[in-house]
Amino acid sequence: MLTGVRIVVLGGDARQLEVIHRCVELDASVSIVGFDTLEHFPEGAVKETLSDQLLSTADVLILPVVGCDDSGNIQAKYADSDTTITLTAKLAAELPEHCTIFTGMAKPYLKEICKQNRIRLIELLDRDDVAIHNSIPTAEGAIMLAIQQTDFTIHNSVALVLGLGRTGFTMAKTLQGLGADVRVAVRREEDIARASVMGLKPFLTRDLEKHAGQADLIFNTIPSMIITAQILSKMKSKSFIIDLASAPGGTDFRYAEKRGIQAMLAPGLPGIVAPKTAGVIIANSIVKLLLGEQNDRGNKQ
Structure with missing residues (x-):
């Protein structure tokens, strides 16, 4: 008490x-x-x-x-x-x-x-006891936004998850459960093995440019500029980006708008959904x- x-x-x-x-x-x-x-x-x-x-x-x-x-x-x-x-x-x-x-x-x-x-x-x-549990409504909210804002199914879509921390892990497993082709960007070589064991397709963040052109959906959890103008220039115009990192996020939103790519900053989803x-x-x-x-x-x- x-x-x-x-x-x-x-x-x-x-x-x-x-x-x-x-x-x-x-x-x-x-x-x-x-x-x-x-x-x-x-x-x-x-x-x-x-x-x-x-x-x-x-x-x-x-x-x-x-x-x-x-x-x-x-x-x-x-x-x-x-x-x-x-x-x-x-x-x-x-x-x-x-x-x-x-x-x-x-x-x-x-x-x-x-x-x-x-x-x-x-x-x-x-704290892990908050962040890990919080990752579940975050992932559910991100999925909700993806369904609302796109005209294709998550099933069979190519979904990139940037970062395999507490939120990225749950996001990747949720997308995997929905039948997406999930590819995960990790920063360290040792995370490659961990992602592979999960049945995901890992690659290093430095190689994002090579994978961006195939993405239908990108879910970013990295709180630093990673989806740059150079990355955006390789992406399909119908791709959809949901940036889950804390403001200002890790996306060049100005250039995304210029290219006609829909990009949404969506921190704090647990409190919304x-x-x-x-x-x-x-x-x-x-x-x-x-x-x-x-x-x-x-x-x-």
């Missing part, structure tokens, strides 16, 4: 609602900011306004998956239209040193204020960490 733990949730979307419900179920004291327009208010949570007093009592601060921008502004889907939620450096300084901040990914601004105030920061999307599942994944990870800390303190006592 999380009895006695004071949790403050700032902004977010439907994923945060699952986090709130889970924390309340475990008897935490939960205060929420930026949920004013909700029709069904989370039972057991207390609606608050952002203040230094609120943050000074927080054991845990939960931010949206995208954290905050470089000015500290926080996305809040359910906030009033005229309300801006900003985690300023002054407000952050009110957080107790024992406080832990949870977010999906942190930009330099958030990392810096945590460093200055010696606040523990946990980026959930870096399956917010409930994505929220449960995040909630389970946060609760696991908090309960683990409580057990550690109990053992030391």
Whole structure:
């Protein structure tokens, strides 16, 4: 149980609602900011306004998956239209040193204020228990987009998956299950064997230009420029690119548009296509960490 733990949730979307419900179920004291327009208010949570007093009592601060921008502004889907939620450096300084901040990914601004105030920061999307589970709704969402935006079947199509990390692995296996001719771009020689054992057709990223011309679909997971103008110049005009890497992605979107190739930047698909599942994944990870800390303190006592 999380009895006695004071949790403050700032902004977010439907994923945060699952986090709130889970924390309340475990008897935490939960205060929420930026949920004013909700029709069904989370039972057991207390609606608050952002203040230094609120943050000074927080054991845990939960931010949206995208954290905050470089000015500290926080996305809040359910906030009033005229309300801006900003985690300023002054407000952050009110957080107790024992406080832990949870977010999906942190930009330099958030990392810096945590460093200055010696606040523990946990980026959930870096954790395997979140990223691997999250790869499933990501793959399902990418497949949905491919079906909606093309006039051919995934079955028998040539699908390139760039990167064989946590998302790339699930993406490749999902496409394989749908009967696509799946070819995977990997960076290291040792990954060639791993992909081959999976029944995939691997090649090194440096050889992408040789394979791009055969692609009907490209799913990119590499967060750096890889689908360059040179690569795009080799591709069929009816090819479709879904870039799953975090913004700005790894595609030259300007040149893709110039060539008439449809390319879509689609980060954050779990929160769009399956917010409930994505929220449960995040909630389970946060609760696991908090309960683990409580057990550690109990053992030391």
